[in-house]
Structure formats: C-alpha cells, structure tokens
Amino acid sequence: xxxxxxxxxxxxxxxxxxxxxxxxxxxxxxxxxxxxxxxxxxxxxxxxxxxxxxxxxxxxxxxxxxxxxxxxxxxxxxxxxxxxxxxxxxxxxxxxxxxxxxxxxxxxxxxxxxxxxxxxxxxxxxxxxxxxxxxxxxxxxxxxxxxxxxxxxxxxxxxxxxxxxxxxxxxxxxxxxxxxxxxxxxxxx
Amino acid sequence: xxxxxxxxxxxxxxxxxxxxxxxxxxxxxxxxxxxxxxxxxxxxxxxxxxxxxxxxxxxxxxxxxxxxxxxxxxxxxxxxxxxxxxxxxxxxxxxxxxxxxxxxxxxxxxxxxxxxxxxxxxxxxxxxxxxxxxxxxxxxxxxxxxxxxxxxxxxxxxxxxxxxxxxxxxxxxxxxxxxxxxxxxxxxxxxxxxxxxxxxxxxxxxxxxxxxxxxxxxxxxxxxxxxxxxxxxxxxxxxxxxxxxxxxxxxxxxxxxxxxxxxxxxxxxxxxxx
Numbered sequence: 396x397x398x399x400x401x402x403x404x405x406x407x408x409x410x411x412x413x414x415x416x417x418x419x420x421x422x423x424x425x426x427x428x429x430x431x432x433x434x435x436x437x438x439x440x441x442x443x444x445x446x447x448x449x450x451x452x453x454x455x456x457x458x459x460x461x462x463x464x465x466x467x468x469x470x471x472x473x474x475x476x477x478x479x480x481x482x483x484x485x486x487x488x489x490x491x492x493x494x495x496x497x498x499x500x501x502x503x504x505x506x507x508x509x510x511x512x513x514x515x516x517x518x519x520x521x522x523x524x525x526x527x528x529x530x531x532x533x534x535x536x537x538x539x540x541x542x543x544x545x546x547x548x549x550x551x552x553x554x555x556x557x558x559x560x561x562x563x564x565x566x567x568x569x570x571x572x573x574x575x576x577x578x579x580x581x582x583x584x
Numbered sequence: 585x586x587x588x589x590x591x592x593x594x595x596x597x598x599x600x601x602x603x604x605x606x607x608x609x610x611x612x613x614x615x616x617x618x619x620x621x622x623x624x625x626x627x628x629x630x631x632x633x634x635x636x637x638x639x640x641x642x643x644x645x646x647x648x649x650x651x652x653x654x655x656x657x658x659x660x661x662x663x664x665x666x667x668x669x670x671x672x673x674x675x676x677x678x679x680x681x682x683x684x685x686x687x688x689x690x691x692x693x694x695x696x697x698x699x700x701x702x703x704x705x706x707x708x709x710x711x712x713x714x715x716x717x718x719x720x721x722x723x724x725x726x727x728x729x730x731x732x733x734x735x736x737x738x739x740x741x742x743x744x745x746x747x748x749x750x751x752x753x754x755x756x757x758x759x760x761x762x763x764x765x766x767x768x769x770x771x772x773x774x775x776x777x778x779x780x781x782x783x784x785x786x787x788x789x790x791x792x793x794x795x796x797x798x799x800x801x802x803x804x805x806x807x808x809x810x811x812x813x814x815x816x817x818x819x820x821x822x823x824x825x826x827x828x829x830x831x832x833x834x835x836x837x838x839x840x841x842x843x844x845x846x847x848x849x850x851x852x853x854x855x856x857x858x
Contacts, residue, residue: 461804461833462615462811474833477804480617488615489833491801492622492658495586507586508617531586 406502408524410552421576506532524556667750697731721783
C-alpha cells in the first residue's frame, strides 16, 4: 500500500499545536525521513515554537533555512512570514511572495511543491484549523500519488480544515491524535 | 488558489535560455522552485494555456518582456517590515552613520519602494536625511515607476503604522502622507534624496561606495553561487566599516564575507571590519 516515505509534511492552524505536543513525544528517534511542520502563526522574529517543540521530542528540531540540506530524523519548522519550497528532494528554499489563504507560510504552497518533487513518496498530514489552507495542497499530493492523512474532525479543536479536506479530497487515513505517532512510526523506508 | 502545473521543468530551462539569448536577462542562477511557481502563476494571470503560447508571446512580443520579468520576480514588500530590524537601524547603525559627513545608502531590490520611504522616515527622524542619499535599485523598471510615485493603498496604513511604532517611531505616522480616497501619497520631501535606477544584481557591477547596503528577501531567490557573487558585489561596494543588512532569514554565514564582518546584535546586520 505505502510507498517508501521520503518526506512527511504536517500542516495545521488553530488547535494544531496541542496535537503536535501529544504526537511528538511518541515518535521513534529512528525515522528515516525529514519532517516538515507548517503552522499558521503571527510573524515574530524570536519565535519560541522550535524551543517548545524540541522539549517534546528526542528528534532534532530546527527552523528551516534558505537553501538548507534536509536530513532524516530531523523536524523542520517553517519560519513565520515565509513560504517553504522544495528545490529537489534534498534542498529547500524560502520565499516571501504573496500570502495564500491569508497565510504565509501557506500549507498549500509547501504541500504542492512537495507533491511535485516527491510524488508518491510524500506523506501529508493536515490537522485542526479554521481555514481551508492545505486542502488544495492535499489534492496535489493525491494527484501525484502521495499519501493523504487528516486529523479526525471529531477530535479537532477547530474542525473546518480537516472537514474541508475530507469533503474535497480523497483521504487515505483519518486519524485521532493518539493514532498519529503509531502511523508515523510505521512509515519506514 | 494554487496554480496548476503548466510549465514543466525542461520547458522552464528553454524559457530561461530564450530570455537570456534574446534580451540579455540571465535568470539561470535563480532558485528553480520559486521561478516555476511564478511561471505557472503568470500563465494563469495572463491566460496562457500552454508553454508554447507563453514562449511565442515572449519571443515575438518584446514589449511583453517587462511584464514577464516583473511577474516572475517577487515584488512583495511592506513598510517597516520586521519592525525590530528598523529599531536596530535606528539605535545601532544610524548613530555610527552619523559620524560620516555624507551617507550613501544602497537599497538593492527596492521593488515598489516601501522600504525606501521607511528608510527616509528613519533618516529624517535621526536628523541625517539632509546629508544622505538613498540609491534605490531594482531589476524591474515598472516597479521603480511606482516607487517614484510614493502612492500606496490606504488599507495598508494601519499595519504600517503599527510597524512604525514597534520600530521605535514616536511621531504620528499619518503626518508623512496625505490620504486621498483609497490611496495615500507620501510627501515629496521624503523622496528628495532618493535616486531610483534599474540595476541587475546578476549582471551589473558596483556603481558607488556606500556606508549602508540593504538587500532584504532578494537573495533567497538566488542559488548559492549567485548569492556568493552578489555578496562579493556588496563587499566591493561597501566602505570600510560600512554595514550590510539582509532579510530575516538571510545570512552571510558560510560565505566568503563571514570572517571580515561582525554581526550587529541579533539582527541581520553586519559591519565590515576589515
């Protein structure tokens, strides 16, 4: 069923941070791919999100930088006020072009870029949120034969984002937060 | 709305080769991921349904070139973006610039000019404007035309005013412009010391010696090699002890400049020390 996973993308907005804080501590420290986290948040230069997340996992957490080479077993957080694009399977670029869905970073932008670069080797997970950013991105992931997962709307603090995804895209898995780490840990190469 | 995938990777390379050979604009060292997004975006906006259509227009309608370049480059900007950066300019950089009899500032990639007006306001408030010159350059003549006008949407002013206050601005921000319907026009005295000119960071050389070079969110669109080439251009254009300011996520780390520049606090500002 699943192809070799080369990238895991996690997108979320309102209500998604609590999910991440539940999932991260249960992730195995030997996962074989990088994880990219795209969260909507206010632009602020001294973001404490990385520090917060790194307290909840043994995996390395860092802010994604322009032209950075991605490593597996590493969690990359997209910085506020920038979109993240993939140059190829190993290198990312930052982009400060127009907001999409009132958002920068936009989940759609990164999902679409990953879909084109990673094709069937991309796995995208969309969490709780109040707008539809990420839904179109999931469509691209699916079109390119990647794997689509959303948070069970019943468990979402704000269910609009996962509900829209289920309505508009063929979703492979709908998961409760307590099922997510197990799912990720099984995504071996 | 996301843009569909109309232009394929190899077609992108063909377009870049055309633009280079026909018009002398070299985009081959621009980051591909962004270029591809922009090309697909322009196809949607200008209603090209295929690569062939876009290519035909580009080759046979030279007047389309200006629009093409304006759309494939990113011209998103705002006034006092990252207010703490401007605060650092006010507090750490300007006092040192004040020791010069004459201050030349290069704003490379100024887009529609919001940064140029921000810097002009800062200089005025520091009483340095009279002995300063702001060289605002961009690859796109169209955006420079807008920058010269200094007319921006009134809808942005609330955000800009908040940014201005966070940057340490103590005046009433609205004193710098006159509102007219849904636009505002910044006062003409702010552009007395601005010189607008086209300059292509890829192909054009140094044109003066500056005490401060500001180039924010431009280098992220270049590959590593071109980034290094531009760093050299900036280095050649900076006075000894001059300052280089970059975007929030840009750095001279890992470049040839690293050992000869010293970072000013935590902001993306470096001082040339040797």
